[in-house]
Amino acid sequence: xxxxxxxxxxxxxxxxxxxxxxxxxxxxxxxxxxxxxxxxxxxxxxxxxxxxxxxxxxxxxxxxxxxxxxxxxxxxxxxxxxxxxxxxxxxxxxxxxxxxxxxxxxxxxxxxxxxxxxxxxxxxxxxxxxxxxxxxxxxxxxxxxxxxxxxxxxxxxxxxxxxxxxxxxxxxxxxxxxxxxxxxxxxxxxxxxxxxxxxxxxxxxxxxxxxxxxxxxxxxxxxxxxxxxxxxxxxxxxxxxxxxxxxxxxxxxxxxxxxxxxxxxxxxxxxxxxxxxxxxxxxxxxxxxxxxxxxxxxxxxxxxxxxxxxxxxxxxxxxxxxxxxxxxxxxxxxxxxxxxxxxxxxxxxxxxxx
Amino acid sequence: xxxxxxxxxxxxxxxxxxxxxxxxxxxxxxxxxxxxxxxxxxxxxxxxxxxxxxxxxxxxxxxxxxxxxxxxxxxxxxxxxxxxxxxxxxxxxxxxxxxxxxxxxxxxxxxxxxxxxxxxxxxxxxxxxxxxxxxxxxxxxxxxxxxxxxxxxxxxxxxxxxxxxxxxxxxxxxxxxxxxxxxxxxxxxxxxxxxxxxxxxxxxxxxxxxxxxxxxxxxxxxxxxxxxxxxxxxxxxxxxxxxxxxxxxxxxxxxxxxxxxxxxxxxxxxxxxxxxxxxxxxxxxxxxxxxxxxxxxxxxxxxxxxxxxxxxxxxxxxxxxxxxxxxxxxxxxxxxxxx
Numbered sequence: 001x002x003x004x005x006x007x008x009x010x011x012x013x014x015x016x017x018x019x020x021x022x023x024x025x026x027x028x029x030x031x032x033x034x035x036x037x038x039x040x041x042x043x044x045x046x047x048x049x050x051x052x053x054x055x056x057x058x059x060x061x062x063x064x065x066x067x068x069x070x071x072x073x074x075x076x077x078x079x080x081x082x083x084x085x086x087x088x089x090x091x092x093x094x095x096x097x098x099x100x101x102x103x104x105x106x107x108x109x110x111x112x113x114x115x116x117x118x119x120x121x122x123x124x125x126x127x128x129x130x131x132x133x134x135x136x137x138x139x140x141x142x143x144x145x146x147x148x149x150x151x152x153x154x155x156x157x158x159x160x161x162x163x164x165x166x167x168x169x170x171x172x173x174x175x176x177x178x179x180x181x182x183x184x185x186x187x188x189x190x191x192x193x194x195x196x197x198x199x200x201x202x203x204x205x206x207x208x209x210x211x212x213x214x215x216x217x218x219x220x221x222x223x224x225x226x227x228x229x230x231x232x233x234x235x236x237x238x239x240x241x242x243x244x245x246x247x248x249x250x251x252x253x254x255x256x257x258x259x260x261x262x263x264x265x266x267x268x269x270x271x272x273x274x275x276x277x278x279x280x281x282x283x284x285x286x287x288x289x290x291x292x293x294x295x296x297x298x299x300x301x302x303x304x305x306x307x308x309x310x311x312x313x314x315x316x317x318x319x320x321x322x323x324x325x326x327x328x329x330x331x332x333x334x335x336x337x338x339x340x341x342x343x344x345x346x347x348x349x350x351x352x353x354x
Numbered sequence: 355x356x357x358x359x360x361x362x363x364x365x366x367x368x369x370x371x372x373x374x375x376x377x378x379x380x381x382x383x384x385x386x387x388x389x390x391x392x393x394x395x396x397x398x399x400x401x402x403x404x405x406x407x408x409x410x411x412x413x414x415x416x417x418x419x420x421x422x423x424x425x426x427x428x429x430x431x432x433x434x435x436x437x438x439x440x441x442x443x444x445x446x447x448x449x450x451x452x453x454x455x456x457x458x459x460x461x462x463x464x465x466x467x468x469x470x471x472x473x474x475x476x477x478x479x480x481x482x483x484x485x486x487x488x489x490x491x492x493x494x495x496x497x498x499x500x501x502x503x504x505x506x507x508x509x510x511x512x513x514x515x516x517x518x519x520x521x522x523x524x525x526x527x528x529x530x531x532x533x534x535x536x537x538x539x540x541x542x543x544x545x546x547x548x549x550x551x552x553x554x555x556x557x558x559x560x561x562x563x564x565x566x567x568x569x570x571x572x573x574x575x576x577x578x579x580x581x582x583x584x585x586x587x588x589x590x591x592x593x594x595x596x597x598x599x600x601x602x603x604x605x606x607x608x609x610x611x612x613x614x615x616x617x618x619x620x621x622x623x624x625x626x627x628x629x630x631x632x633x634x635x636x637x638x639x640x641x642x643x644x645x646x647x648x649x650x651x652x653x654x655x656x657x658x659x660x661x662x663x664x665x666x667x668x669x670x671x672x673x674x675x676x677x678x679x680x681x682x683x684x685x686x687x688x689x690x691x692x693x
Binding site for chain 2: 036054055059060061062064066067072073094108109110111112113114115152156159160166167168170171173174175176177178179180181186198202246264265268269270271273275276277278279280282315316318320322325327329330
């Protein structure tokens with residue numbers, strides 16, 4: 001399934017401020033020099049490794065389990081990557097997922113309304129949080145790292161305090177017997193049977209959004225703006241790019257992603273724990289960085305984070321499928337990710353060597 | 355200049371949208387089933403109020419934010435405080451050093467009594483000595499069954515995590531389990547590790563451990579699914595908290611296995627799952643009782659010099675097993691969030 005991703009339009013290189021591929025070199029080398037190809041090879045290496053190490057992983061439904069975890073990371077890694085290309089960070093993305101799920105759940109339950117009302121209100125609230133982040137960043141000129149660190153802490157506290165205030169508990173009430181729940185579950189958290197294997201719907205959304213984001217980045221004016229504001233704000237402004245608009249909408253894109261994943265969490269599990277989501281933001285950022293987005297902005301792709309999230313999910317689940325000693329789980333995870341990133345780096349170095 | 359007007363209109367947009375959504379809500383797309391209207395509100399057991407002089411009690415635990423179990427402990431403590439005319443000061447931190455500082459803080463405030471958890475007994479030694487020097491009675495709850503006497507605490511309420519684990523292990527032997535996986539949702543958490551170790555101690559079959567990322571539910575689900583697929587001989591999944599048990603039920607369905615789910619702790623949805631039979635049983639150490647008794651005993655000690663256990667024996671609050679046979683009675687209270 002990931003090989004199908006290779007046929008993405010890689011033509012028309014975006015204005016990347018990375019290593020400019022030499023013109024007189026063979027196409028294969030020029031292709032390999034692109035960061036997303038390096039990460040693709042890294043992901044492939046990890047996958048082959050675990051397919052050899054873990055026999056139970058070779059079944060189709062095991063792969064569906066791996067892809068499910070990848071998709072819930074990947075859905076957020078995409079907008080986070082776009083934001084990073086645009087030169088900004090969002091540390092509040094992990095808890096924002098839970099904020100949106102809590103909002104939809106509690107609003108529907110407390111007012112006893114159709115769950116779609118909660119879903120829509122929570123979308124509005126999520127976008128407002130994103131807009132606030134973006135507005136604070138462009139207005140104050142503070143690093144987004146600091147602004148969103150503040151938002152992260154605020155949301156973490158608000159998630160807990162408001163849930164406790166409204167429900168009297170630290171988790172929301174079960175809304176699975178309310179009107180509209182079945183429809184919403186079908187949209188956000190159902191499974192699709194493919195050749196006898198149940199694949200979660202988030203996997204399809206993930207790939208569809210990735211294709212859309214790739215098209216936006218490579219084929220639209222807005223995509224050029226993203227690269228431009230991440231590369232150099234002043235030059236971008238000088239040539240007429242709407243810098244503030246671009247940055248604010250990128251933050252809103254991240255909060256849209258948070259809303260989407262939040263809705264999946266809610267309709268897949270019926271209730272939401274208010275303390276969840278902390279620490280996820282780093283996983284999203286990691287997936288984007290593994291996928292070739294620079295921490296400094298201005299460079300990256302939408303397809304890279306897909307492989308980044310795939311690599312992360314693959315290692316995560318692969319260790320379990322391989323049945324290794326769980327005490328070492330986190331250490332294995334770190335070593336595997338470093339290894340994969342080093343492969344990626346080595347591929348690029350070799351490819352760009354004169 | 356025109357930039358500011360643009361951003362002003364963008365700032366207005368969410369406000370307009372919220373108003374529109376509110377109007378939508380009021381226009382009455384109300385849900386015909388479920389929701390708050392279907393549930394009856396209710397709080398803990400109503401009680402009278404003592405006419406003893408006002409006193410202050412500090413309850414200091416090793417809770418991490420947003421943990422259901424500790425939320426119930428706190429509710430029990432609050433109920434006793436309301437009844438006994440006690441001002442309850444609750445504070446918590448999972449790191450031992452910070453928890454010790456919070457106890458020190460209570461000593462500095464010259465409270466009338468301190469109730470604390472001994473997840474890391476060594477770290478509490480010095481502050482307990484300081485509380486003794488300040489003539490403040492200190493008692494233990496929940497964790498520290500083997501250390502409370504050594505540290506010179508007045509009394510102890512609760513049940514060690516390891517004892518709860520041992521009880522669950524015995525129960526697993528009774529239901530004929532052969533191979534289980536114990537799911538730890540926070541790596542390095544003392545209490546959770548003790549629970550699994552307790553299970554391992556008394557369970558005669560094979561016990562595997564699995565770490566999951568407790569802050570991310572989809573990841574919990576897929577990791578448990580992966581484990582069940584990797585080892586199809588697993589016949590029981592043991593989770594250490596109610597939300598994770600409910601997630602594990604979905605994992606079992608995804609993996610197409612026949613494994614049963616058993617868990618520590620309760621919540622409202624979990625009692626529903628036990629009724630339905632999707633979860634086999636839960637072991638409950640009655641957190642409400644731990645919090646309630648801790649505060650109530652400090653009040654008794656101050657006003658009548660009584661202490662439970664005579665300074666020799668702990669007062670056990672569990673293990674209380676909840677399964678199909680007794681779930682109906684428990685569900686009534688779990689629905690209020692007090693069991």
